[in-house]
Amino acid sequence: MRVFQIEGDWGMDHLKLAQRPEPQAGLGQVLVRMKASSLNFRDLVVPERGYGSFTGNLPLIPLSDGVGTVCAVGPGVQRVSVGDRVCPTFFQNWLGGEPDLERLTQSLGGPIDGTMAEIMCLSEHGVVKVPDYLTDAQAASLPCAGLTAWSALTTGNTIKAGDHVLVQGCGGVALFAVQFAKMFGAHVTVITSSAERAERVRALGADAVINYVAKPEWAKATREITGGRGYDLIFELGGEKTLPQSLRCIRPGGTVAMIGILSGTSMSTALGLIITRQVRLQGITVGCRDGFEAMVRAMEQHRIQPVVDRIFGFEELKEAMAYLKSGAQFGKVCIAH
Numbered sequence: 001m002r003v004f005q006i007e008g009d010w011g012m013d014h015l016k017l018a019q020r021p022e023p024q025a026g027l028g029q030v031l032v033r034m035k036a037s038s039l040n041f042r043d044l045v046v047p048e049r050g051y052g053s054f055t056g057n058l059p060l061i062p063l064s065d066g067v068g069t070v071c072a073v074g075p076g077v078q079r080v081s082v083g084d085r086v087c088p089t090f091f092q093n094w095l096g097g098e099p100d101l102e103r104l105t106q107s108l109g110g111p112i113d114g115t116m117a118e119i120m121c122l123s124e125h126g127v128v129k130v131p132d133y134l135t136d137a138q139a140a141s142l143p144c145a146g147l148t149a150w151s152a153l154t155t156g157n158t159i160k161a162g163d164h165v166l167v168q169g170c171g172g173v174a175l176f177a178v179q180f181a182k183m184f185g186a187h188v189t190v191i192t193s194s195a196e197r198a199e200r201v202r203a204l205g206a207d208a209v210i211n212y213v214a215k216p217e218w219a220k221a222t223r224e225i226t227g228g229r230g231y232d233l234i235f236e237l238g239g240e241k242t243l244p245q246s247l248r249c250i251r252p253g254g255t256v257a258m259i260g261i262l263s264g265t266s267m268s269t270a271l272g273l274i275i276t277r278q279v280r281l282q283g284i285t286v287g288c289r290d291g292f293e294a295m296v297r298a299m300e301q302h303r304i305q306p307v308v309d310r311i312f313g314f315e316e317l318k319e320a321m322a323y324l325k326s327g328a329q330f331g332k333v334c335i336a337h
């Protein structure tokens with residue numbers, strides 16, 4: 001079968017189209033014929049040097065997000081049947097409960113093989129059925145981008161209708177955050193880089209938008225929006241350059257969901273604000289299967305439509321990655337298999 005894999009050494013030059021033998025489903029395993037994948041910021045980092053704490057083994061099939069149809073089941077499989085449309089879960093071992101080191105190790109697209117294969121062989125416990133109303137590209141966007149936004153809203157700090165939420169940028173996680181926060185009844189502010197993107201995110205439901213290029217001190221501009229109270233929840237996607245601003249506009253007792261590092265990975269900020277405002281910095285790392293299933297139920301109920309920007313062909317993976325890197329996308333960049 002056809003796969004993309006990083007082979008020989010790390011680096012984008014070593015990402016190649018290749019052939020592998022078709023897998024066989026063993027005890028408790030399912031084969032999934034992949035229909036679509038979608039890209040995350042993470043997928044640009046993995047080929048260059050690994051991601052976070054893993055360096056991983058090569059060859060490695062990249063990408064974490066995808067959807068496909070179950071085409072065979074091994075002995076003992078009960079959760080799904082041939083013909084079901086399913087997404088693989090990002091953390092194959094994190095089914096529910098609190099994260100622990102064992103649950104956070106087996107993530108798709110590094111260190112274990114990801115979705116850029118014709119057929120994936122997965123544990124029956126590592127897949128989630130997805131509703132019919134979603135297109136393949138939309139469904140392929142759920143396992144990492146969608147679930148991360150969902151987890152930020154539901155981990156330890158369930159927000160209430162009328163709460164103020166701030167979202168940074170109009171990337172993949174950010175647009176899910178806007179859609180989900182609106183579904184929860186929140187007032188949503190988005191910071192973005194252009195007037196055109198501001199219009200588009202307003203159309204998606206954002207109540208207030210600030211251009212962070214025109215207003216680099218955007219935290220000040222939010223005072224009027226929250227009536228001076230501050231945000232109940234901030235989706236911290238920028239990291240290094242945005243966190244100091246977030247700490248200026250979070251409400252006392254509010255939560256900064258620490259998700260991304262788009263502007264850098266280090267931190268130099270006034271720690272006093274975290275203490276005196278009793279702010280919670282809540283790290284988010286995607287989420288578990290129970291969360292995925294809860295998210296899908298909520299999405300189906302509210303007919304949430306994930307925003308797909310563009311769909312590339314399977315052989316165009318590198319073009320899709322370059323497009324994602326350009327930052328021109330509004331929503332998810334996907335691959336049709």
Ligand SMILES: NC(=O)c1ccc[n+]([C@@H]2O[C@H](COP(=O)([O-])OP(=O)(O)OC[C@H]3O[C@@H](n4cnc5c(N)ncnc54)[C@H](OP(=O)(O)O)[C@@H]3O)[C@@H](O)[C@H]2O)c1
Binds near residue numbers: 148258
């Ligand atoms: N913790 C987790 O579990 C988890 C899961 C998924 C992703 N992430 C992380 O979350 C971040 C976003 O991932 P993604 O896949 O959604 O990325 P993405 O789709 O590539 O998002 C890129 C967008 O972010 C915005 N942006 C860039 N720099 C910014 C800045 N300094 N301030 C505000 N917005 C900025 C830009 O939108 P505008 O031009 O509209 O501003 C850009 O188009 C990444 O750091 C990724 O590693 C973490």
